[in-house]
Amino acid sequence: DAGVIQSPRHEVTEMGQEVTLRCKPISGHDYLFWYRQTMMRGLELLIYFNNNVPIDDSGMPEDRFSAKMPNASFSTLKIQPSEPRDSAVYFCASSLAPSYEQYFGPGTRLTVT
């Protein structure tokens, strides 16, 4: 398997623009997680899905953030409108179950100017 795939790897955008990050989990994994990593706050869980259903979005910082999982092989994290403080590395991870290994993707480095 190719592992968790994320695109784009780098995104530079201007404040106010819409940003969409994409993730393809490992086939057969029922859980998908979106994380944000910054120097100040470390690795934060934003939202996770089980069998394509959002289970806990308490980590989503604001209404500007939204996530979807239309099918078992694809998820998106959207920020609209983007702000400079959203600049971070966003990771997607998937696992068979919560107490099993989470496999992380390579991340998307987002820079909002």
Added chain:
Amino acid sequence: GENVEQHPSTLSVQEGDSAVIKCTYSDSASNYFPWYKQELGKGPQLIIDIRSNVGEKKDQRIAVTLNKTAKHFSLHITETQPEDSAVYFCAAKATGFQKLVFGTGTRLLVSP
């Protein structure tokens, strides 16, 4: 909710020395404790994990110990090599919860 503290934030050792990273957790219901290694420009990768029914687990040069009474767990790396240089994260997950709570990370630098 669960809170995980990790120390030290940075650790510098000479090649061949041992390195120890320590974490404490707050929720006595936590029962799964993984350790992740993150190399520059990459996502975290699981290197070892331990569940609350064991006190120690080894895998070649790395080992993890768990003290449930004190609510702390540690990562031990022996015979360190330059390729061990990375950021290491501990995490904890409680029974009935689906989320991993991560520590703040330790930057390990192994000098040749």
